[in-house]
Amino acid sequence: MAILCLIPLIHTLAISFSSNVAVVSSQVILWPVDFTLDSYDYVLKNNQFTQSLLITMKRVALGIIINMFLTMLIAYPLSKEAKSFKWRTVYAWVFVFTMLFSGGLIPVYMVVRATGLLDSIWALILPGAVPVFNVVLLLNFFRGLPKELEEAAFIDGAGHWVTLWKVYVPLSVPALVTVGLFVIVGHWNSWFDGIIYMNSSENYPLQSYLRTVVVERSMSSISFSDIQKEVGRINDRTLKAAQIFLAALPILILYPFLQKYFMKGIVLGSVKG
DSSP states (O other), X not given: OHHHHHHHHHHHHHHHTSOHHXXXXXXXXXXXXXXXXXXXXXXXXXXXXXXXHHHHHHHXXXXXXXXXXXXXXXXXXXXXXXXXXXXXXXHHHHHHHHHHOOOOHHHHHHHHHHXXXXXXXXXXXXXXSSOHHXXXXXXXXXXXXXXXXXXXXXXXXXXXXXXXIIIIHHHTHHHHHHHHHHHHHHHHHOOHHHHHHOSSGGGOOHHHHHHHHHTSOOOTTOOHHHHHHHTSSOOHHHHHHHHHHHHHHHHHHHHHHHHHHHHHHTOTTSOOO
């Protein structure tokens, strides 16, 4: 099953490293034919690709800070029992309700437009600033932590704010890294909001830009005949393959470093020792 999942990626990588003639003649399967780096050289010199990449990196940086901060602030009080937080159940259902029902695309767009967020990076971050699913995962992890630690912190004079950052957060690293990985992948792979909220293609995040390249076969008025005259060894398929692989590369690099935390944090509701 793992090999079957890797085959499309390997095929795309092989195309990106192959020459124009080899790709057009269908010689490339899982290994580059007539190896060349011309596609990557052109892509990295493409201003729109690099600009969309920077926008996505900025989005991920801001998104991970805002999403994680709000997720922890919401998950901590909702992890308390009803006798400690009287309206806990009411607030919990308010958040769960947003998972089950949505106002729809048009009302959300009208809110984003009315608040002046169109064509800005905040239109990609603030509408999804509170990922409720992540809140549910984290509050279940908080519930599994020993209550004696919280009671000891209160006896020592700590309040809820200090208890959250000095007790809960250090003990929840696996869960926080897991939720953080979900946030990073979500922001990195998101493309639809960029299409909706950005009036100019210059403000597209990376995945929105790739969607226009791969699906709409548009590279912002780039003429492939001119490219082939200049380079001679690339075409639209090799360029698309190079951009797709470059877009996936950061996540492929990041995941192995977070895997050990992911394996621990994925069992958020398990019995704790």
